[in-house]
Amino acid sequence: MPQQDIVDPPKRRRALLAASAAHAVHDGLTDLVYVLLPVWQAQFAISYAVVGLLRGAYAGMMAGFQLLAGRLSRRFGRKRMLIGGTSLAGLAYLLAGQAGGLAVLIAALMLGGLGASTQHPLASSLVADSHAAGEAKQALAQYNFAGDIGKMLIPAAVGLSLSVVGWRVSVSLAGAMGLMAAALLWRLVPEQLNAPAQSKGASKTQAGSGSASGLRALLATGVIDSAVRMGFLTFLPFILKAKGAGSAGIGLALSLLFVGGAFGKLFCGYLGSRFGMMKTVWATESLTSLMIGLTLALPLGGALAALPLLGLALNGTSSVLYGAVADLAAPGRREQAFALFYTGTIGGGALSPVLFGRLGDAFGVPAAALALAVILLLTLPLSWRVRQGMAAAGSV
CATH class of the missing domain: 1.20.1250.20 (MFS general substrate transporter like domains)
Incomplete structure (x- = not known):
């Protein structure tokens, strides 16, 4: 039924x-x-x-x-x-x-x-x-x-x-x-939902055999991506404040960033299905690293103008990575794979502000933000490893 x-x-x-x-x-x-x-x-x-x-x-x-x-x-x-x-x-x-x-x-x-x-x-x-x-x-x-x-x-x-x-x-x-x-x-919220039944056209098994090494590489990619995103968002208000922005300006800046991020999730999901996970991640992570550097270098007006594009790249990667979890999970273990990936990425985002906050105290906020931009480039070889795992699992 x-x-x-x-x-x-x-x-x-x-x-x-x-x-x-x-x-x-x-x-x-x-x-x-x-x-x-x-x-x-x-x-x-x-x-x-x-x-x-x-x-x-x-x-x-x-x-x-x-x-x-x-x-x-x-x-x-x-x-x-x-x-x-x-x-x-x-x-x-x-x-x-x-x-x-x-x-x-x-x-x-x-x-x-x-x-x-x-x-x-x-x-x-x-x-x-x-x-x-x-x-x-x-x-x-x-x-x-x-x-x-x-x-x-x-x-x-x-x-x-x-x-x-x-x-x-x-x-x-x-x-x-x-x-x-x-x-x-x-x-x-409905009081009760009847247990969902498998539709006639739905497959009860997933294609491919999964790839543990590919899933580990995907988790590492997601943790780094989340750590950079949360770390940069923590520093962004201070970067903008140093450029002369007030509380209202910081709120506007975050809105511009999140507008770009909302469209990034939709747009990068399309790019991922059209060009593949690895090419999309290379494009978005490279663009994110570049835009962080530009945001630091530009005056307030230029930084605000750059934020929607930065948000598109900064948030868009996550939708591509999330979609790859199912391709790398072993048969019957998708639920556990999603739980591990989600907990790991949010945990990385939670630790990042603390670790890079210490770096900001020692060397200044711009240096800490630049360090985030450089560390983000580690996702490029990791995404290549994810692509290998997907190929071994028969998902591509």
């Missing part, structure tokens, strides 16, 4: 809308941290290493508890866990808005990351479980695009509000938005 006969269209639409709303809010709250880092540095007089620790506290908790969130959802239910995680993220920002010291702020960010850990595994599975195999990829693309919309709108809105009502009120309003999103999810 086709899956469409099991999950009716209205329930599928509700599931996609709920997952997309959760993705937009959580991604927006996650990347809002970048706008707030310069404010918190000035407020609490902290070093760049501690700045990296603030970002790493949120991202590290989000990465470390995703697998646990998936397991707990089987016991307590996906709806409860998703709503609870969204509520916790909102409460974390309310706590951050009242923080009088660094310890409370770090604790709030850790709570926020814990709440955010529920979103990706549970919302994406909600979309996949409510759609037939032929529709799931398109639905997941819409879900992913919604996350980028959140990244564009929420940091920009809070960046503007910082100059009007101050950072404490702005952060508290972001927390209230998280709680309202949780209430919306309570109304939207």
